[in-house]
Amino acid sequence: MLYNPWRDEHALKCNFPTYSEAYQHFKDTIEEQQKIYEPFSDTVDEAKRLLNENEHLEEMWDELAPQTYSENAKDLANSAKQPDKGIENYDIGLDLGLPPSNAEDEISKQYDMPDKEFRQHMRRLNKEQIEFVYDTIHLLKTQEEPIYRFLSGGAGVGKSYVTNTLYQFALKFFNKKAGEEFALKKILLMDPTGRAAYHIKGNTIHSAFKLPANQKLQHKPLSSSALNTLRNQIGDVKLIFIDEISMVGFNMFNCIHQRLVEVTQKKELFGGISVIAEVDLFQLKPVMDSYIFSTPRTGYLPLSTNLWTESFKMFELHTIMRQAENKSFAELFNRGREGKQTTEDIDELKGQGIAVDSEDYPWDAPHLFTTNEQVDSYNCTIIHISQVLIQFTS
Known part of the structure; x- marks a missing residue:
């Protein structure tokens, strides 16, 4: 498979009854290619043979450096007793080509919009948008109880614009509130995905709440050190904005609630912190999780309270702006x-x-297909109609 070109595994047999017979037919060609890309295969085979012949390598090392061998054996025995924290503390950003994260600046710095620009944002709001913003700010100013709101609406009604304006309004209120420490974070802006979080200048839910990067979505208490660090970062938060809430499932939503209870040491919903969610629930559904408004039917989950349906009040925008x-x-x-x-x-x-055989068909425009077969067919067509063909031999 490595040294013979193919597109379909079934084509590897090349009309031979078995793969073995096909290999024998192409054996000379395969071995020639193998010598080019594996020039030291004979040396490796010889080294393996010598290792297999010597059955007392461990004893020889013990005689050469007995103290080192003893210490390594003790370390190996102790490591087997330690739990694997690799998954919980894994920095997935490294796989995406991002620089390693720093515990001190994992929570994004809050951007405080200049007053002149903020006033321009407020002037652009329509009637129903400004009603939602003013009503929410009024509740944040006048009542001690947390608020839980869901802003929804179809495409182009300005959900993201309203959320950004409300975020700036609330940020200015908390920063100027008497008795509040200006340097401490009062608001979190987050999204389920890294790209969307970057777009809104916020954090991903996993990084902000130290949720494990696995598919089980089960709450795991943090260690004392990790919990103290998280408390220093978000312990004074009063309000949380969650964008693209349609991608947050029932289990992840419960994990957020349990983590905030753990951080604030309050048994109230979300640790007594207000939450404002925004998205169109007709968009993408959660990955490996049920909808946020749908209680799973496995285990004891049907007996639990649905935090979304029991606590959140929906506000829907209707006026199309985009x-x-x-x-x-x-x-x-x-x-x-x-x-x-x-x-x-x-x-x-x-x-x-527009028909494919049309003279002005935009072949260079991005194309989306539902199957790999269609993608392959289109790519082959583009290759054949190109004036310059560059071939790479691997």
Whole structure:
């Protein structure tokens, strides 16, 4: 497979009854290629043979450095008794080419928008947007109890814009509140995915709450050291914004609640911290988890309280802002979002298509396909219509 070109595993047999017979047929070619890419294979085989012939390597090392051998044996025995913390403390950012994280600056610095720019943001809000912002800020200012709100709406209604404006409004309020330490973080802005968190200048849920990077999504108490570090980072937080809440499942939501209870040492919901969530629940669903509003049917989970349905109040935006100049097209997509598209909507979308054999077909435009076979077919077509063909031999 390494030294003979192929696209399909079944094609490796090349009309031979078995893979073994096909290998015998191409054996000379394979061995020639192997000599190029594995020039030291004979040396490695000879080294393996010498190792296998000598059965007393451990005893020879013991005689040469007995103290070192004894210490290594003790270390190995002790390490077997220690729990593996690799998964819990694994920095997945290294796999993505990001610099190693620092415990002191893992929580993103809060950007305080200049007052002039903030006032411009406020002026752009429409009636229902500004009502939501003012009502939320009023509750944060006047009541001691935490608030739990969910901002939703179709495409183009300005959910992200409202969330950003509300975040800046709340940040200015907490920073100027009498008796509050300015340097301490009062608000967290987070998202389930790294790319989205970077886009909103926030943190991922996993990094902010030290959730293990595995698929079990079960709450694991932090060690004393890790818990103290997290308390120093988010112990004074009053408000949490969660973007793309549709990708946060039932189990992850419970993990967030339990971690905040652990950090604040309060048995209240989310440790007594206010939470504002934002997204369109018709978008992406959680990975390896049930919907946030759907209680799983496994184990004892059906007996537990659904934090989302029991505590969060929904506010829905309706006025389309992004495609204000093409309102009919935006309304078409919103009908499709709810599965209520009409025959006219379908005809409108079909009318936007362009035939592959058209003279002005945009071959260089990004193409999306549903199967690998379609991707391969398109790539082969592009290769054949290109004027310059560059071939690399591996």
